[in-house]
Amino acid sequence: AQSVTQLDSQVPVFEEAPVELRCNYSSSVSVYLFWYVQYPNQGLQLLLKYLSGSTLVKGINGFEAEFNKSQTSFHLRKPSVHISDTAEYFCAVSESNFGNEKLTFGTGTRLTIIP
């Protein structure tokens, strides 16, 4: 069974500083990887996804993530954060087999931007 680990439950970062949110996954088959963002009082919004091909994927709002198969990681990065990036970020994995399109989520990382 697949699983996702987000080790950092909270990450405070000064405005305009870089940030990395860590995500590790476990699966016995090939996977698709996603990062979702949840702004206060809103649903989840897709930030970026890795399906295949280039291991560096770019998403919305200047975020990017790198898939590392050997380390089973999919860390999210942004070179310079803004106040508007304050949100909760969820890493999710889906196994590449037809059927239940089950997303397994990590427990989330709350990113707080300090002015």
Add this chain to the structure above:
Amino acid sequence: EAQVTQNPRYLITVTGKKLTVTCSQNMNHEYMSWYRQDPGLGLRQIYYSMNVEVTDKGDVPEGYKVSRKEKRNFPLILESPSPNQTSLYFCASSLSGQGYQPQHFGDGTRLSIL
């Protein structure tokens, strides 16, 4: 505008009083799913539906029911709610049952069961 709409957004009710949370999508998606979000646990799948009249249990189905009579609607039913079902609920949909399709989420329903 493509969207997943949940109602109500907030509900406070009492133990044992049946309630239904509605979910509707306007994207002609085949796949729909319900999740609950609890602090420190992330999102966990309750039920999902691959198409009309096809539903199945997710990871935490106890105490919940669903139905899929129409493609656009996927209501979540709590026949006899209990306090441990106090949570934030999300409905999601995607085009098909294949894992590479990202899911579209509603804005959530916050349920408080007293």
